[in-house]
Amino acid sequence: MSEANFETLPEQGHNKRISEFQRFLRVMFSRWVVIFGTIVIISDVLGAIFAPQLAPYDPNKISLREMIQPPSAKHILGTDEMGRDVLSRIIYGSRIAVTVGLVVVTIAGIIGMFLGLIAGYFEGWIGTIIMRFMDALMSLPPLVLMLAIAVMLGGGLLKVYVALGIGFMPTYCRLMCGEILSVKENDYIMAAKVIGASHVRVMFRHLVPNTFPPLFVIITLDLGFAILAEASLSFLGIGINPPTATWGAMINSGQQYLLTNPLLSIVPGVAIVLLVLAFNLVGDGLRDALDPRLRGRI
Amino acid sequence: MASFLLRRVIQTIVVVFLVTIISFLLLHIIPGDPVIRILGMHATKDQIAQLRHELGLDLPIIQQYIQWIWNIFHGDFGKSFVYHENVRSLIFERFPVTLYLVSVSLILSTIIGIIAGVSSAVKRGGAIDSIISLLANTGVAIPTFWLAIVGVYIFGLKLGWLPIQGYTSPFVDFGQSVKQMIMPVFATAVPNIAIVARQTRSSMLETIRQDYVRTAKSKGLRQRIVLYKHALRNALIPVVTLVGMTLTFLIGGEVLVETICNIPGVGRLLIRAALDKDYLIVQGGVLIIGTAICIINLLVDITYGWIDPRIRYK
Numbered sequence: 001m002s003e004a005n006f007e008t009l010p011e012q013g014h015n016k017r018i019s020e021f022q023r024f025l026r027v028m029f030s031r032w033v034v035i036f037g038t039i040v041i042i043s044d045v046l047g048a049i050f051a052p053q054l055a056p057y058d059p060n061k062i063s064l065r066e067m068i069q070p071p072s073a074k075h076i077l078g079t080d081e082m083g084r085d086v087l088s089r090i091i092y093g094s095r096i097a098v099t100v101g102l103v104v105v106t107i108a109g110i111i112g113m114f115l116g117l118i119a120g121y122f123e124g125w126i127g128t129i130i131m132r133f134m135d136a137l138m139s140l141p142p143l144v145l146m147l148a149i150a151v152m153l154g155g156g157l158l159k160v161y162v163a164l165g166i167g168f169m170p171t172y173c174r175l176m177c178g179e180i181l182s183v184k185e186n187d188y189i190m191a192a193k194v195i196g197a198s199h200v201r202v203m204f205r206h207l208v209p210n211t212f213p214p215l216f217v218i219i220t221l222d223l224g225f226a227i228l229a230e231a232s233l234s235f236l237g238i239g240i241n242p243p244t245a246t247w248g249a250m251i252n253s254g255q256q257y258l259l260t261n262p263l264l265s266i267v268p269g270v271a272i273v274l275l276v277l278a279f280n281l282v283g284d285g286l287r288d289a290l291d292p293r294l295r296g297r298i
Numbered sequence: 299m300a301s302f303l304l305r306r307v308i309q310t311i312v313v314v315f316l317v318t319i320i321s322f323l324l325l326h327i328i329p330g331d332p333v334i335r336i337l338g339m340h341a342t343k344d345q346i347a348q349l350r351h352e353l354g355l356d357l358p359i360i361q362q363y364i365q366w367i368w369n370i371f372h373g374d375f376g377k378s379f380v381y382h383e384n385v386r387s388l389i390f391e392r393f394p395v396t397l398y399l400v401s402v403s404l405i406l407s408t409i410i411g412i413i414a415g416v417s418s419a420v421k422r423g424g425a426i427d428s429i430i431s432l433l434a435n436t437g438v439a440i441p442t443f444w445l446a447i448v449g450v451y452i453f454g455l456k457l458g459w460l461p462i463q464g465y466t467s468p469f470v471d472f473g474q475s476v477k478q479m480i481m482p483v484f485a486t487a488v489p490n491i492a493i494v495a496r497q498t499r500s501s502m503l504e505t506i507r508q509d510y511v512r513t514a515k516s517k518g519l520r521q522r523i524v525l526y527k528h529a530l531r532n533a534l535i536p537v538v539t540l541v542g543m544t545l546t547f548l549i550g551g552e553v554l555v556e557t558i559c560n561i562p563g564v565g566r567l568l569i570r571a572a573l574d575k576d577y578l579i580v581q582g583g584v585l586i587i588g589t590a591i592c593i594i595n596l597l598v599d600i601t602y603g604w605i606d607p608r609i610r611y612k
Contacts, residue, residue, distance in 0.1 A: 147553075
């Protein structure tokens with residue numbers, strides 16, 4: 001009898017884990033907007049990866065005989081002021097958008113979380129300095145701060161990544177610091193310290209893994225907002241590398257041809273809105289699914 | 299109240315001090331020699347030495363900071379390399395225009411956002427809630443500059459209802475001023491309405507669950523009184539304290555819209571300066587905007603601490 005019990009125990013635990021994950025998925029995808037967002041993100045990522053196969057033309061091929069054409073069978077979204085195919089440039093533009101999101105969130109996440117971890121774990125004067133510094137960064141309009149940093153560093157896509165990374169960092173730092181402050185109070189942290197675990201071990205082995213869920217939500221949302229910020233800078237002509245297609249720069253150059261072909265500015269904007277909206281919807285879905293207070297309600 | 303006031307003032311001074319450090323460091327993250335970047339490759343040795351001395355770059359870094367901040371306190375933000383004018387007067391001349399547009403946009407978007415958020419929360423799960431939530435999600439996803447361009451195209455070029463660019467002071471020609479303002483204010487307000495609506499909705503839902511709301515309901519008060527007198531007033535606290543954050547986003551949008559709609563404000567100046575590598579204007583702009591936002595945050599917090607005693611003891 002007791003033997004049978006032992007054999008069923010791990011099995012039960014296993015089942016419970018699966019159902020927990022299934023519950024998460026069920027809550028997450030219970031609303032159609034989240035499914036819509038996921039589909040948009042997946043198609044954008046696929047579009048970025050398979051751009052050479054999907055784009056009907058070379059995005060940088062100049063054809064002066066076909067300048068600013070309206071949509072036609074040959075060019076579904078028309079052509080721009082240099083006769084380049086707009087659809088192909090939109091597809092290639094998704095490469096910059098998807099990379100910007102990933103790179104910026106990685107930079108901001110790693111630096112921000114690390115500083116937040118230090119501030120939350122040690123508190124004291126070092127924590128105060130870090131957190132007040134974040135307050136100072138947050139009291140500057142993100143766009144102005146990122147613009148200033150990108151320009152001072154000298155432009156170029158890489159510099160824009162760094163500038164955006166710094167601009168997005170404070171959120172991670174604050175959130176991480178708050179999480180660490182609350183997780184730190186748990187008995188198991190005290191236990192780990194008592195048995196002689198080093199600071200580094202306590203931080204990375206016991207604290208960090210327990211802070212992730214709320215950070216996932218911010219990461220998802222920021223993937224979208226980083227795209228928006230990069231589009232603003234490339235719209236202003238900062239960080240772009242002509243002739244590389246970026247959605248922000250396309251909106252800018254189309255601006256002069258609003259009367260002849262408004263699609264030049266409108267289409268890249270729609271691409272931005274769709275992708276950023278998708279990240280927002282998925283981020284919200286994630287938040288609902290991770291929120292313990294909503295458990296069992298949906 | 300006094301200790302709360304003192305604490306907040308000291309906190310603000312610390313943050314403003316750090317804002318000055320950030321602005322100061324901006325000039326120092328320029329790779330290579332900023333003087334050569336400003337003067338170009340063909341500058342003579344004398345010119346380089348002179349500008350370096352003018353900018354104080356020949357001093358040790360701490361002394362540089364002290365001298366720089368000393369000059370700032372005396373109103374000397376340096377001279378623009380492009381306009382050959384004092385940076386301070388360049389910025390302050392344009393400040394009222396930006397302040398005016400940002401305030402109008404802030405007030406309108408806060409009011410509309412709160413109304414939308416409350417309607418959404420009250421009808422939670424219903425059709426209105428879904429529509430407002432989706433609109434709010436879309437609102438934060440729309441690039442301000444794109445919205446301004448689409449607005450210019452539809453209402454300016456196609457329908458001809460609104461002027462497509464420019465700015466007129468309301469004291470000169472009120473009608474024209476309002477007409478020219480509609481587009482830029484609309485473009486900057488939309489994302490902000492979305493942010494405020496989302497915040498109001500979640501804060502309202504949180505408040506409705508509180509015990510005192512249940513008590514108010516169970517003692518037989520009418521639904522409207524419970525919602526607007528008991529719930530809404532408390533739900534608005536996090537919304538209003540969020541003003542500082544929404545303000546930073548509004549200014550970001552304003553900077554872009556001023557460029558598109560050709561409005562002679564600080565935003566357009568900043569972007570021109572950024573593109574012309576007119577570093578001191580960028581530095582001065584960051585410093586002034588950052589300090590202004592810190593002070594506004596302080597005022598918002600003090601007002602709220604004064605209205606709501608709970609804030610003081612947090």
